[in-house]
Amino acid sequence: GAGVSQTPSNKVTEKGKYVELRCDPISGHTALYWYRQSLGQGPEFLIYFQGTGAADDSGLPNDRFFAVRPEGSVSTLKIQRTERGDSAVYLCASRAGGFFGELFFGEGSRLTVL
Amino acid sequence: SQQGEEDPQALSIQEGENATMNCSYKTSINNLQWYRQNSGRGLVHLILIRSNEREKHSGRLRVTLDTSKKSSSLLITASRAADTASYFCATDGGAAGNKLTFGGGTRVLVKP
Numbered sequence: 001g002a003g004v005s006q007t008p009s010n011k012v013t014e015k016g017k018y019v020e021l022r023c024d025p026i027s028g029h030t031a032l033y034w035y036r037q038s039l040g041q042g043p044e045f046l047i048y049f050q051g052t053g054a055a056d057d058s059g060l061p062n063d064r065f066f067a068v069r070p071e072g073s074v075s076t077l078k079i080q081r082t083e084r085g086d087s088a089v090y091l092c093a094s095r096a097g098g099f100f101g102e103l104f105f106g107e108g109s110r111l112t113v114l
Numbered sequence: 115s116q117q118g119e120e121d122p123q124a125l126s127i128q129e130g131e132n133a134t135m136n137c138s139y140k141t142s143i144n145n146l147q148w149y150r151q152n153s154g155r156g157l158v159h160l161i162l163i164r165s166n167e168r169e170k171h172s173g174r175l176r177v178t179l180d181t182s183k184k185s186s187s188l189l190i191t192a193s194r195a196a197d198t199a200s201y202f203c204a205t206d207g208g209a210a211g212n213k214l215t216f217g218g219g220t221r222v223l224v225k226p
Binding site for chain 1 (some may be wrong): 147156157159206216217
């Protein structure tokens, strides 16, 4: 596609539920990133894929968070047993080549946990 | 944790004035990037400056980098109401590896 696409744009769920957020990067971009952004804050790094593998998952806050990219294109961020503190905008970005260039961001998925 | 910290946190100026914001970071970098975010939207890349560069221009944007002080500045000249947004610096490489680490941002309001 022309840009990075994220779905859903908005997700409201109840505490304890399971959530999946999807990211479709720019075609041909090998690197894919997930960030989380709380209101008034900068994006916080979660995980980075180079191809199919997670090259750096040091930002995942705990084992309730998991992300996959099985075919090296679309990625899914999975959050189990959601908590109110998980409420944030989850941003996905992709980068051509994978090293030290600009990131192209999607519009984000706004998650609200009630 | 955030590598870059922007200063000021918020800035309010009149249309036509210049806007300057600063970014400080802690560890070595390969490059530093600036992004813009309109309210409720994704981030848009503005400019990238490599660690061996000291100044870069793009249209009304001017970025400087001082690696000895671990700081960068973004200048927007002749600001317009449409420049109202949050601006973030992000550092890439070095101790951070291949991930881009963002600061907390400067919220700029340009009044018409």
